[in-house]
Amino acid sequence: MKQLLSFTRKEFYHILRDKPTILILLLMPVIQIILFGFALTTEVKDTRVAVLIPENDEVTSRLTERINASAYFDVVKIIHNNAEIQETFRDGNAKLIVSFEQGFASKLKHDGIAHIQLIADATDPNAANSFTFYIQNIIASYQQEMMGTLKNPYQITPEVKMLYNPQMISAFNFVPGVLGMILILICAMMTSIAIVREKEMGTMEILLVSPMKPIYTILSKITPYFVLSCINFTTIILLSVFLLKVPITGSFLSLVVVSMLYIFVALALGLLISTIAQSQVAAMIISGMALMIPVMLLSGMIFPIENMPLPLQIFSNLIPARWYISAVKSVMIQGLGFSAILKEMAVLGFMAIVLVGISMKKFKVRLE
Amino acid sequence: MDKVIAANNLTKQFGHFTAVDHISFEVERGEIFGFLGANGAGKTTAMRMLCGLSKPTSGIGKVAGYDIRTQSEMVKKNIGYMSQKFSLYDDLKVWENIELYAGIYGMNDREIKEKTDKLMQELNFEYERNLLVGSLPLGFKQKLAFSVAIFHHPQVVFLDEPTGGVDPVTRRMFWELIYKAAEDGITVFVTTHYMDEAEYCNRVSIMVDGRIEALDSPMNLRKKYDAGNMDDVFQKLARKSQRTE
Amino acid sequence: MLKYLLRKEFRQIKRNAFLPRLIFVFPFMVLLVFPWAASYEIKNLNISIVDNDKSSFSRDLTQKIISSGYFKLTDVSDSYHKALYSIEKHEADIILQIPASFEKNVVNAQGGKVMISANAVNGMKGGIAMTYLSGIVADYNATISKKLLPASISQSGTSIIQIDQQYRFNANLNYRVYMVPALMVMILSLICGFLPAVSIVFEKELGTMEQMNVSPVPKATFILAKLIPFWIIGLIVINIGFFVAWAVYGLVPAGHFYTIYTFAIIYIFTVSGLGLIISNFAQSLQQAMFIIFFFMLVFIMLSGLYTPIDSMPEWAKWIAAFNPLKYFMEVMRAVYLKGSDILQLWKQLAALITFTIAFNVVAVLSYRKSS
Numbered sequence: 014m015k016q017l018l019s020f021t022r023k024e025f026y027h028i029l030r031d032k033p034t035i036l037i038l039l040l041m042p043v044i045q046i047i048l049f050g051f052a053l054t055t056e057v058k059d060t061r062v063a064v065l066i067p068e069n070d071e072v073t074s075r076l077t078e079r080i081n082a083s084a085y086f087d088v089v090k091i092i093h094n095n096a097e098i099q100e101t102f103r104d105g106n107a108k109l110i111v112s113f114e115q116g117f118a119s120k121l122k123h124d125g126i127a128h129i130q131l132i133a134d135a136t137d138p139n140a141a142n143s144f145t146f147y148i149q150n151i152i153a154s155y156q157q158e159m160m161g162t163l164k165n166p167y168q169i170t171p172e173v174k175m176l177y178n179p180q181m182i183s184a185f186n187f188v189p190g191v192l193g194m195i196l197i198l199i200c201a202m203m204t205s206i207a208i209v210r211e212k213e214m215g216t217m218e219i220l221l222v223s224p225m226k227p228i229y230t231i232l233s234k235i236t237p238y239f240v241l242s243c244i245n246f247t248t249i250i251l252l253s254v255f256l257l258k259v260p261i262t263g264s265f266l267s268l269v270v271v272s273m274l275y276i277f278v279a280l281a282l283g284l285l286i287s288t289i290a291q292s293q294v295a296a297m298i299i300s301g302m303a304l305m306i307p308v309m310l311l312s313g314m315i316f317p318i319e320n321m322p323l324p325l326q327i328f329s330n331l332i333p334a335r336w337y338i339s340a341v342k343s344v345m346i347q348g349l350g351f352s353a354i355l356k357e358m359a360v361l362g363f364m365a366i367v368l369v370g371i372s373m374k375k376f377k378v379r380l381e
Numbered sequence: 382m383d384k385v386i387a388a389n390n391l392t393k394q395f396g397h398f399t400a401v402d403h404i405s406f407e408v409e410r411g412e413i414f415g416f417l418g419a420n421g422a423g424k425t426t427a428m429r430m431l432c433g434l435s436k437p438t439s440g441i442g443k444v445a446g447y448d449i450r451t452q453s454e455m456v457k458k459n460i461g462y463m464s465q466k467f468s469l470y471d472d473l474k475v476w477e478n479i480e481l482y483a484g485i486y487g488m489n490d491r492e493i494k495e496k497t498d499k500l501m502q503e504l505n506f507e508y509e510r511n512l513l514v515g516s517l518p519l520g521f522k523q524k525l526a527f528s529v530a531i532f533h534h535p536q537v538v539f540l541d542e543p544t545g546g547v548d549p550v551t552r553r554m555f556w557e558l559i560y561k562a563a564e565d566g567i568t569v570f571v572t573t574h575y576m577d578e579a580e581y582c583n584r585v586s587i588m589v590d591g592r593i594e595a596l597d598s599p600m601n602l603r604k605k606y607d608a609g610n611m612d613d614v615f616q617k618l619a620r621k622s623q624r625t626e
Numbered sequence: 627m628l629k630y631l632l633r634k635e636f637r638q639i640k641r642n643a644f645l646p647r648l649i650f651v652f653p654f655m656v657l658l659v660f661p662w663a664a665s666y667e668i669k670n671l672n673i674s675i676v677d678n679d680k681s682s683f684s685r686d687l688t689q690k691i692i693s694s695g696y697f698k699l700t701d702v703s704d705s706y707h708k709a710l711y712s713i714e715k716h717e718a719d720i721i722l723q724i725p726a727s728f729e730k731n732v733v734n735a736q737g738g739k740v741m742i743s744a745n746a747v748n749g750m751k752g753g754i755a756m757t758y759l760s761g762i763v764a765d766y767n768a769t770i771s772k773k774l775l776p777a778s779i780s781q782s783g784t785s786i787i788q789i790d791q792q793y794r795f796n797a798n799l800n801y802r803v804y805m806v807p808a809l810m811v812m813i814l815s816l817i818c819g820f821l822p823a824v825s826i827v828f829e830k831e832l833g834t835m836e837q838m839n840v841s842p843v844p845k846a847t848f849i850l851a852k853l854i855p856f857w858i859i860g861l862i863v864i865n866i867g868f869f870v871a872w873a874v875y876g877l878v879p880a881g882h883f884y885t886i887y888t889f890a891i892i893y894i895f896t897v898s899g900l901g902l903i904i905s906n907f908a909q910s911l912q913q914a915m916f917i918i919f920f921f922m923l924v925f926i927m928l929s930g931l932y933t934p935i936d937s938m939p940e941w942a943k944w945i946a947a948f949n950p951l952k953y954f955m956e957v958m959r960a961v962y963l964k965g966s967d968i969l970q971l972w973k974q975l976a977a978l979i980t981f982t983i984a985f986n987v988v989a990v991l992s993y994r995k996s997s
Contacts, residue, residue, distance in 0.1 A: 432840050433996055434995075435997055453996060454842055457841055464837065466832070468834045468837035472638050473634060473637055473638065477637060480630065481630050482841070483630075484627065484629065485627055485631070485841050485842065
């Protein structure tokens with residue numbers, strides 16, 4: 014036991030002495046939370062719009078004013094003919110062009126109908142959809158005000174309730190994702206690199222011939238990263254609750270339990286990678302490619318899984334992060350209890366056993 | 382005789398720690414000069430200054446006639462270097478390593494090919510020529526690294542603990558190569574902590590705690606310190622050391 | 627001298643078991659998988675309907691929802707509790723409650739009410755589901771109103787602004803089309819930013835760097851020799867990207883290839899220069915890799931790949947202004963989808979050139995042959 018402690022202490026020294034790395038390890042969750050929380054959003058804001066007005070009149074100028082006054086849009090350019098449309102888009106100056114028909118106000122008054130064409134730069138289709146939606150609302154509300162509302166006695170009014178997340182804070186969705194990603198990054202990537210580095214430097218053999226059992230060597234390598242993960246877990250939770258106002262509505266105990274399980278799986282993954290990778294660079298690239306990218310993409314962290322083609326959905330079931338994220342969402346945001354996440358726990362538990370089993374076997378083989 | 386290396390009060394400080402403390406010495410052309418000392422005495426630091434790898438804190442050094450502080454790139458053109466790690470590329474073949482370094486030092490393809498052929502014959506490396514350096518045994522690597530270091534016939538070659546880790550026979554063979562280089566007019570500056578190798582040098586200096594405590598031929602030193610061999614000389618001097626390992 | 631160094635670099639790359647595979651497989655993998663996964667399109671929404679009215683109106687509404695194509699009906703029940711359970715089980719995304727007497731209330735001009743409860747754990751998804759459903763309800767409302775209102779009232783006195791929509795450059799609103807050019811930028815950044823830097827730090831760790839430092843090789847030459855192979859690799863990679871974009875997605879640049887190549891070459895310089903600066907300061911291979919990884923992650927997040935830069939708060943936009951990825955991503959999307967040319971993209975050109983010069987000068991200056 015004393016041996017284990019001293020080796021673990023050695024590992025801690027290694028890590029603590031590499032100040033830039035440890036700084037990044039501790040800062041990364043903070044930065045990700047801040048970025049995701051405040052910067053990464055698909056909200057429509059200050060979108061640059063151009064207005065095509067063949068000839069100005071009171072309606073077009075008032076509508077233009079309205080559009081500009083809204084927080085969603087900024088009118089940056091006024092053009093006067095169709096030829097300028099392509100140019101405006103190609104310059105990237107505007108994402109949407111509101112094109113008023115010739116003689117707009119008079120047509121509206123005398124013919125009872127006038128046309129507006131919304132020409133959207135649909136390179137980003139979702140954004141284009143949102144823009145047209147919001148502009149339509151602005152135009153519609155103008156119309157209502159100017160024309161006077163004809164009240165419809167047969168009105169159906171929907172009452173809307175957003176469950177679990179009434180303010181539609183996007184944080185609710187990605188905080189579990191950030192947890193999933195950071196934990197697997199630290200545990201899998203760092204652990205595997207640490208073990209492979211020992212291998213590369215040749216000091217691994219020294220450890221292996223020491224009277225300490227191989228399992229203790231492994232334990233001593235894993236422990237510091239386990240501790241780091243717990244620190245990061247705490248950081249993320251604290252930031253989420255106090256900075257992003259994401260509550261923990263369910264059982265905190267369940268959250269901790271499933272997180273421990275996930276960390277365990279991630280550590281086992283790190284072990285497995287260390288038995289496969291021949292060099293530190295390889296370890297990093299494997300954990301980077303085989304882990305980070307699938308986690309970012311296919312775990313449901315950013316992009317919803319249900320949208321993906323079936324083969325990818327099936328593949329995403331193999332990613333531990335996916336199950337963890339789903340469990341965290343259930344507990345943290347939906348406030349469900351332990352029973353709701355039994356499935357996820359079972360899957361994670363199974364993965365842990367399989368991974369540890371394979372790693373142990375590979376480790377033993379190399380020793381012989 | 383012409384002084385190929387001249388150091389005058391050369392000093393290197395790292396913060397409060399003085400690694401090399403005002404050393405002065407000269408090395409003549411064609412000499413095999415041994416730079417001895419215990420680990421931590423400052424040998425490697427001193428050598429790195431002479432090679433232009435490290436800037437002196439104070440003092441003057443001249444190698445091949447060029448000032449090591451202000452003309453380090455000229456110095457580098459005229460020296461060869463072999464470090465403890467050999468610095469050959471494991472994933473390149475023997476001849477590819479030679480070609481690379483020879484080309485860097487200004488030889489052209491034809492010269493390189495001719496000289497490579499000659500070298501392979503001399504070292505008996507005909508078979509190994511196309512092998513990756515990484516697959517060679519340690520002794521081969523050492524010989525090859527040395528040959529590459531002098532391939533462009535520099536004025537001085539600096540060797541930093543070149544014979545670490547091999548058996549005495551291989552070490553002896555390595556020194557044969559050093560003798561031959563010296564005969565060819567290449568000055569050899571070698572650091573080592575193998576005291577028996579000191580016997581092979583024309584003159585040796587012994588560094589203790591950053592200062593040169595002795596500088597003479599091995600024979601004179603043995604007489605002066607009343608010692609049977611260089612090892613005893615060294616023990617007597619090193620006892621005074623205050624820098625513990 | 628450069629000639630010999632280049633020969634060495636290429637020989638080493640050829641012999642490296644890992645690297646060539648990585649270079650060729652990685653772009654394929656990313657371009658073949660990512661665009662299918664990385665989509666914000668909302669499809670397959672599941673709805674659970676609580677029908678306490680069981681009238682012809684409620685049935686019509688239900689039918690309308692099903693036939694809209696946006697929603698799949700999970701179940702129809704008469705208890706909100708049951709519907710909520712479906713949401714908890716992740717079987718439903720949204721609930722529509724039609725209360726008792728719904729039809730009666732509408733017909734008697736007392737105003738009908740329905741309750742929409744959307745699962746907003748994923749705020750965006752919940753919002754969109756809600757929008758779709760409200761839209762369907764509103765549509766249904768219009769149909770009913772027309773039937774019930776006397777003809778004269780609905781026609782008089784109102785002027786209508788008729789709105790038409792036109793989507794340019796991506797008429798099918800295909801999200802993949804949006805992602806593919808951006809992904810090419812990401813791949814290029816990772817390969818050309820990461821690998822040259824790793825190559826240099828690796829030599830530092832091995833000790834061969836010292837041999838170079840003691841030789842007359844000038845700093846700039848050594849660095850150039852490290853970079854040139856990766857520039858060539860970068861160009862190969864980008865061509866693979868073009869090929870996959872065309873073969874798999876039928877995507878061909880609307881603009882000119884030479885525009886893309888010009889920017890690509892500058893960009894490769896930029897991003898490898900950045901990697902080099904990091905490698906000059908890193909003390910170990912692991913540290914270098916990790917720092918670069920971290921930078922790349924932040925840069926990718928702030929590049930407009932996932933979410934538009936326009937939506938970001940001011941401070942984030944400022945940081946993004948210093949992000950070379952952002953500019954190149956704008957260029958790729960603009961040239962591929964809109965057919966923009968170099969002149970129209972002069973802002974990005976200026977930015978990238980500035981960055982390239984700055985990074986590479988710092989990289990050469992901060993490389994120390996002697997300490």
